[in-house]
Amino acid sequence: MGRAELPPQSDMPKIMRTWRARRNLDDVPGMSALPRHRHRRGGLTQSIMADLLGVDERHYRRLEHGEGRISKDLVRECARILGLNPAEASALYVWSGHQPPRAVVPQHPDVPDDLLGMLHRIGHGAYWSDDTYTVLAYNRRAAWHWPWMQRPGANIMEELLAPSSQGREQCRRWETHWAPYMVAELRRSAVVDRDNDGIQRVVRRVRRSAEVRRLWDGDERAEMSLHPYATVRPMELLLTGPVQVSVQALAPLAYPGLRMIVGIPVDFTEPELPLGPPPPPRPAAAVP
Structure with missing residues (x-):
């Protein structure tokens, strides 16, 4: 099968490597608790990811390669460590065989x-x-x-x-x-x-x-x-x-x-609005 014929999800192992590479170690939660020699070279390796997630390195590699069953909690923690945005986190959940939780949907209290x-x-x-x-x-x-x-x-x-x-x-x-x-x-x-x-x-x-x-x-x-x-x-x-x-x-x-x-x-034409401000609201009703 040629490269152009590969399904898009085949790119995920490479994408996850890129996510690790772009991550600044100073921004990674939990790094201060690891021995300094684990990140002397400055890269977020699979080994460091495994340490931060509390699993062995082989288990973490399975996540990056989409092999086996990875828990939803582990996927959520991985997204947090990698600093993924909501769209990226959703893709990681699907790649790992899970339905993305509503928590990855961005909340916007203000209207743009x-x-x-x-x-x-x-x-x-x-x-x-x-x-x-x-x-x-x-x-x-x-x-x-x-x-x-x-x-x-x-x-x-x-x-x-x-x-x-x-x-x-x-x-x-x-x-x-x-x-x-x-x-x-x-x-x-x-x-x-x-x-x-x-x-x-x-x-x-x-x-x-x-x-x-x-x-x-x-x-x-x-x-x-x-x-x-x-x-x-x-x-x-x-x-x-x-x-x-x-x-x-x-x-x-x-x-x-x-x-x-x-x-x-329905079947009604909206009238022109009166000049001036609308009437003020009545005080809110108390629920018994």
Whole structure:
């Protein structure tokens, strides 16, 4: 088989050697605990990698060559020692026969300027949130449609599920057209994102409500969903009154920790926004 015919994964042993070679020993965690003679020549050798990982050198060589079964913990520690970025770490997990954990997905608490510009060019109510459903940025139309979104740290799930909240009051037919979708999405997150402290806090907060617990625990099908893309739900908007809203969700490939949600009125033309600022939000509802 010629070089051009080799599958891309055949390059991984060479790539891993390159990752070791580019690593400055001063930046490698745990080097200070090794005897100085182990790295006198300044290179991050297979032998040093094995010492740092607490395995014999032969076992480490198997990782670089994709031979045998390497534990997920060992792969994670190897990525840390090599200083791999998320894309590189994901490749190493796959090369070692593992599914990359969500922990290697970069988290971005702030929204980059180009994505903010995109947000403010959208002609419908739209906002950016993180993977805990916390609102990070919203456009002017969203502030008019959903005034509660202006509160610092507003959380979509907590606002739309909390009793007597301003957001929930806007959700017409809440128990049949809103709550089941949100509960199914959170139920999935509670399992898939079990190591995400932020999402687990959201789950605990919304379940303080007896009504939410009844819906959550009483669902005989125990449905889960990633996101109810393109579902159409009835809502009360400040400028228009009752409308049907199509809920769309987008996630940028470069920033998978972010998601944009757009509410598009169905068979309805958005009115011009009034001059001046949108109305202030009502104080957040307390969850019993």
